[in-house]
Amino acid sequence: MLLKKLVSENNPQTVAELIDAQLKTGQLTCPQLKTQVFGQHWRDESWHEVLGEIAEKLDQEIANEIIEYLTDQNGQAEKFINLFLAAKCLLKVKNGVNKITEKKLLNALKKLSQYGTVFLILHQSAQELQETYQIRSRAIATIAQTWKNDPQTLPWLKILAHSSDSGEIRATAVEAIARGWQDNPEIYLILKNFVKSDQSWAVRSTAIREMVAGWPDMGDTLPLLRSVAEGDRSPAVRTCAVEQLASNWRDRTDTLLLLRKIAETDENLGVQVAAWQQIASGWHAVLSTFSLLKNLTQTGSSTLRTVAVRELASGWPEVAEVCLLLKTLAQSDSSPEVRTAAIEQLASHWRGEPDIYPLLLTLVESDTSSIVRRAA
Numbered sequence: 001m002l003l004k005k006l007v008s009e010n011n012p013q014t015v016a017e018l019i020d021a022q023l024k025t026g027q028l029t030c031p032q033l034k035t036q037v038f039g040q041h042w043r044d045e046s047w048h049e050v051l052g053e054i055a056e057k058l059d060q061e062i063a064n065e066i067i068e069y070l071t072d073q074n075g076q077a078e079k080f081i082n083l084f085l086a087a088k089c090l091l092k093v094k095n096g097v098n099k100i101t102e103k104k105l106l107n108a109l110k111k112l113s114q115y116g117t118v119f120l121i122l123h124q125s126a127q128e129l130q131e132t133y134q135i136r137s138r139a140i141a142t143i144a145q146t147w148k149n150d151p152q153t154l155p156w157l158k159i160l161a162h163s164s165d166s167g168e169i170r171a172t173a174v175e176a177i178a179r180g181w182q183d184n185p186e187i188y189l190i191l192k193n194f195v196k197s198d199q200s201w202a203v204r205s206t207a208i209r210e211m212v213a214g215w216p217d218m219g220d221t222l223p224l225l226r227s228v229a230e231g232d233r234s235p236a237v238r239t240c241a242v243e244q245l246a247s248n249w250r251d252r253t254d255t256l257l258l259l260r261k262i263a264e265t266d267e268n269l270g271v272q273v274a275a276w277q278q279i280a281s282g283w284h285a286v287l288s289t290f291s292l293l294k295n296l297t298q299t300g301s302s303t304l305r306t307v308a309v310r311e312l313a314s315g316w317p318e319v320a321e322v323c324l325l326l327k328t329l330a331q332s333d334s335s336p337e338v339r340t341a342a343i344e345q346l347a348s349h350w351r352g353e354p355d356i357y358p359l360l361l362t363l364v365e366s367d368t369s370s371i372v373r374r375a376a
Contacts, residue, residue, distance in 0.1 A: 016053035023062070030062050034069045042070060043078050048085050055089035063089065064097040071105045079135055080115075083108055087146045106147060112139040113160070113169075137172040144176035154181055158190075167200030174203055178210035188215050195224060201234035208237070212244045222249060226258060235268035242271065246278035256283050260292070273307050280311035290316060297325065302335035309338060313345035323350050327359060336369035343375045 019037065022028035028037075037054065041047040055063055067086045075082035086105050090097065116124070116132040124132060140160065147153045154177065161173040174194060181187050194207035208228060211221055229241035242262060249255045256279065263275035276296065283289045293315075296308035309329060316322050323346070330342035343363065350356050363376035 012050045012053040015050055016057045019054050020057035023058075030065055033062070034066060038066055038069065042073065042082050042085050043075075045081055048081075048088060051085060052088045052092050056092040056094070058093065060093070060095045060097060063093040063095075064101050067093075067097055067105060068101050071101070071108055079131070080112055080139075083112060084138060084142055087142045091146055106143065106150075109139045109143050110156075112136065113143065115139070133166070133168050136169055140169070140172045141176055144180050148180050154184075161190075161194075161203075167202035170198075170200060171202040171206040174206050175210060178207075178214055182214050188218060191215075192220060192224065195228060201236045204228075204232065204234065204237045205240040208240050208244060212248055216248055229258065229262060235266075235271050238262070238266065238268070238271045239274045242274050242278060246282045250282050256286065269301065269303055272304060276304065276307050277311065280315055284315050290319075294321075294325065297329060297338075302337050305329075305333065305335065305338045306341045309341045309345055313349050317349040323353065326350075327355075330359065330363065336371050339363075339367065339369070339372045340375040343372065 038051060067089055070082045070086035073082040113136050115136055157173045157177050161170050178187060178191060191207045191211045194203050198204050215221055225241050225245055229238055229245055232238050245255050259275045259279050263272050266272050279289060293308045293312050297305050312322050326342045326346050330339050333339050346356055360376045364373050367373050
């Protein structure tokens with residue numbers, strides 16, 4: 001109740017100052033700080049900012065006790081947020097804590113980075129497995145951030161990134177390496193190798209994103225990205241490369257040409273959809289984009305025709321030709337999926353048009369598909 005009352009009346013910094021003052025005057029003891037402040041609130045992540053601010057005000061001895069206390073808590077039911085809070089407090093403490101306490105926390109987080117790797121994973125549902133990966137990934141990211149200056153951290157992350165662990169976990173290590181050691185000249189080469197040869201689509205995708213984010217101007221980045229967008233064996237990785245090209249090299253004419261090629265020829269429908277969506281949003285002002293999408297409503301697969309309908313409606317709602325085209329598609333396209341999409345877009349963007357309501361009424365009564373009738 002003590003902390004709740006203070007927080008309800010003050011901001012986190014002020015709360016920390018008030019707690020610090022109470023400690024110095026003896027109104028609050030260290031055991032009370034542990035049990036009444038940290039003990040009552042560490043399970044609620046919405047309080048972690050306040051608790052971190054309090055930790056920043058503590059002297060080394062009390063901070064050491066708090067971090068030791070948090071490390072010793074059984075946080076399994078709370079997804080081990082006691083350890084993440086302890087690391088947050090460690091970063092806040094200006095003079096650090098003793099090496100034994102710090103090492104104890106680090107070892108606990110390293111153990112957590114391997115949580116469930118043997119018994120649990122074999123007996124978990126898909127949702128539980130995802131939660132396990134999230135806990136492990138958070139532990140890895142926390143270690144990378146909190147112990148960035150420890151000479152053992154980067155080698156540990158490299159070992160993890162190259163291990164036989166799951167792609168999702170190794171991708172977390174790759175991301176941590178790229179973001180924490182960007183000034184290290186070998187990191188770019190490591191990322192390149194992951195993009196070219198790693199067996200996991202998750203690792204290759206992460207390496208692509210981090211290369212583009214940290215080294216967009218390096219000579220090999222764009223050529224490698226173009227090569228991956230066309231040639232990687234994973235549709236997910238090709239999609240990632242398409243999105244990165246569209247976001248970061250929009251001003252290059254050859255980017256649009258490459259995306260058009262991928263949109264028209266990639267063997268995977270999902271990659272084609274991603275390419276068309278990027279073309280529609282990134283090159284809206286290019287005259288050929290409208291024509292390409294209009295043509296796609298007539299020549300593409302039902303999924304691509306649906307994409308074209310949605311992109312035309314959202315990108316060119318003021319063009320009368322679009323409304324006319326969607327009315328035609330709503331009535332006559334061979335695919336219920338496309339007819340439904342056209343109906344939804346007409347109702348959304350042209351609700352005020354006098355002939356929309358009669359059209360929908362007709363479709364409710366006469367369309368052969370129950371899905372379309374329900375949409376109308």
